[in-house]
Amino acid sequence: MTAPTDNLRINGERLWDSLMEMAKIGPGLRGGNNRQTLTDADAEGRKLFEGWCEAAGLTMGVDKMGTMFMTRPGTDPAALPVYVGSHLDTQPTGGKFDGVLGVLSALEVVRSLNDLGIKTKHPIVVTNWANEEGARFAPAMLASGVFAGQLTLDYAYGRKDPEGKTYGEELKRIGWVGDEEVGARKMHAYLEYHIEQGPILEASEKQIGVVTHCQGLWWLEVTLTGKEAHTGSTPMAMRVNAGLAMSRIIEMVQAVAMENQPGAVGGVGQVFFTPNSRNVLPGKVVFTIDIRSPDQAKLDGMRARIEEEAPLIAAELGVGCSIEPVGHFDPVTFDPTLVARVRNAAERLGYSHMDIISGAGHDACWAAKVAPATMVMCPCVDGLSHNEDENITPQWASAGADVLLHAVLETAEI
Ligand code: HGY
Ligand code: MN
Ligand code: MN
Ligand code: MN
Numbered sequence: 001m002t003a004p005t006d007n008l009r010i011n012g013e014r015l016w017d018s019l020m021e022m023a024k025i026g027p028g029l030r031g032g033n034n035r036q037t038l039t040d041a042d043a044e045g046r047k048l049f050e051g052w053c054e055a056a057g058l059t060m061g062v063d064k065m066g067t068m069f070m071t072r073p074g075t076d077p078a079a080l081p082v083y084v085g086s087h088l089d090t091q092p093t094g095g096k097f098d099g100v101l102g103v104l105s106a107l108e109v110v111r112s113l114n115d116l117g118i119k120t121k122h123p124i125v126v127t128n129w130a131n132e133e134g135a136r137f138a139p140a141m142l143a144s145g146v147f148a149g150q151l152t153l154d155y156a157y158g159r160k161d162p163e164g165k166t167y168g169e170e171l172k173r174i175g176w177v178g179d180e181e182v183g184a185r186k187m188h189a190y191l192e193y194h195i196e197q198g199p200i201l202e203a204s205e206k207q208i209g210v211v212t213h214c215q216g217l218w219w220l221e222v223t224l225t226g227k228e229a230h231t232g233s234t235p236m237a238m239r240v241n242a243g244l245a246m247s248r249i250i251e252m253v254q255a256v257a258m259e260n261q262p263g264a265v266g267g268v269g270q271v272f273f274t275p276n277s278r279n280v281l282p283g284k285v286v287f288t289i290d291i292r293s294p295d296q297a298k299l300d301g302m303r304a305r306i307e308e309e310a311p312l313i314a315a316e317l318g319v320g321c322s323i324e325p326v327g328h329f330d331p332v333t334f335d336p337t338l339v340a341r342v343r344n345a346a347e348r349l350g351y352s353h354m355d356i357i358s359g360a361g362h363d364a365c366w367a368a369k370v371a372p373a374t375m376v377m378c379p380c381v382d383g384l385s386h387n388e389d390e391n392i393t394p395q396w397a398s399a400g401a402d403v404l405l406h407a408v409l410e411t412a413e414i
Contacts, residue, residue: 008116009349010405012398015108019397022048022088022104023096032388033096037089037131038066038170045088046176049103049128056110058126061185062178064153065143066130066171069185072110074123074412080188082120082412083371084109084404085127087363091135095195095390097380097397102193103128105401109408120412122188129363130171136161137170138288139219139327144363147183148370150329162272187371189338189411192364193404194375195392199383200356207399208346208353209377212339214365215263215294215357218303219327221286222249222310225320228275228283242285243273245319249310253289256305264293264302265359294331294357332365335372338411342376345406351399360385376403 025048026041028034035041046068050060058070071081086102106126113120129147134140137159145151157168171177196202201209226242250268257266268289273282289306293299307323314321339355346353356377367373378400381391 008112008405008409010105010108010112010398010401011115012394012401014111015105015397015401016394018052018104018107019096019100022100026090028093028388030093030388032390033090033094034092035088035090035094036092036136037133038136038167038174040174042089043174043176046128049088052107053126056107056114058110061180062176063147063180063182064178065146065156065182066176066178067143067147068128070126072113072124072126074121075119076121079122080186081123081125082408083125083127083187083190083367084192084408085129085363086192086194087129087132089131089133091133091386093386093388094133095385095388097195097390097392098197098385099132099194101195101378101392101397105193105397105404108401109405112405118409118414120409120414122412124408124412131167132363134327137167140361141329141363141366142167143182144366148366149183150366150369153182183370187367189335190364190367190371190373191338191404191407191411192362192367192373192375193400194362194377195380195385195390196356196377196383197360197380197385201354201377201379202381202383204354205352206354207351207378207396208403209356210339210343210346210353211358211375211377212334212355213294213357214332214334214362215292215359216296216299216331217290217292217327217329217361218299218325220289220291220303220306221324221326222289223322224285224314226281226283226285229281231279231281234281239281240318242282242319245314245317245321246271246285246287248313252309252313253291253306256302257291260293260298260302263295264291264298266291266302288326292359296331299331329361329365332368334364334368334374338372338374338407341407341410342374342403345403345410349399349402349406351403376400376407
């Protein structure tokens with residue numbers, strides 16, 4: 001397959017306008033977005049995206065997890081489709097570009113092919129994966145995990161948000177339960193364009209990240225059982241202090257991650273105290289540890305260390321401790337042929353580029369289990385993401401979408 005002509009570019013202005021339009025849905029308090037999975041804002045964003053896809057001549061399919069598949073036919077109906085996508089759901093204090101850039105750039109690739117009158121042999125399917133963030137319903141990449149056969153539909157439907165609502169109930173409530181079996185679709189290839197969400201590309205002054213790998217992840221949910229008591233009248237020696245145990249375990253997680261440098265991270269983002277009253281020592285503390293590394297041995301070693309040490313730390317304070325893994329994938333190696341296609345496209349288009357390992361997890365990590373997959377990345381300002389100040393430039397957005405256009409064209413074949 002010869003590379004497509006170099007002068008093909010997407011319409012950067014149209015892409016940026018679409019990003020700004022989508023950003024109006026589920027506005028955050030500080031200029032970002034709060035469009036969490038299966039909320040009314042998510043439903044509104046889905047409708048806007050559906051309308052744009054319809055206007056671009058795409059036909060919609062939805063699976064039982066609520067993932068949206070928008071198909072542009074190919075000239076060879078027997079050819080498996082090339083899937084191109086990401087996610088429209090956001091963190092509660094998310095940015096305007098995490099996930100959304102990939103979905104709307106995939107749509108922009110189709111819009112540009114329509115403008116250019118280019119037909120591809122393989123169909124192209126623009127994809128909006130449900131529940132990538134795992135903020136409301138853990139784990140992250142839930143729908144793509146079911147699609148790749150790593151998690152069951154029943155497990156996913158039963159996942160609960162902090163208010164006890166289940167994924168299945170909420171998907172039904174917003175009216176997005178599709179009729180397709182999850183994972184019935186077969187992919188020729190999968191490509192995803194995403195902001196880096198870290199500082200490397202900006203610091204290296206590179207426009208394009210050629211993503212060769214993605215680091216692996218464990219989410220470990222820790223439940224500590226203390227004794228509810230008065231924070232004023234209970235002598236220190238009498239306390240069964242689950243909050244103190246949690247703080248010591250978090251310190252230990254930090255130490256374990258630092259001992260595994262370079263290339264490991266560990267931290268805690270979510271904590272629940274029960275009864276969560278200012279003058280009651282918590283009877284129960286639940287928190288999620290997030291550890292990651294591109295190195296399989298380091299990743300599994302960190303998990304083993306934490307699972308061994310956390311109960312000992314808790315026991316010193318008389319606190320009970322149980323740990324449940326609620327999210328995991330091993331380090332991912334993306335498809336070398338597709339990776340080379342992305343690198344060559346960046347080169348041909350004259351964009352500065354570097355190979356990079358993705359620090360964040362993506363739906364591509366599960367797609368890679370069932371098809372050749374890879375990613376394209378663009379820098380983000382100050383390496384910031386999962387923060388309402390997340391920002392990119394229109395130039396960065398367009399450069400990555402141009403590379404995506406060329407990589408998709410070579411894969412879908414003209
Ligand atoms: O957690 C992640 O890496 C992604 O943002 N869901
Ligand atoms: Mn994302
Ligand atoms: Mn994210
Ligand atoms: Mn594993």
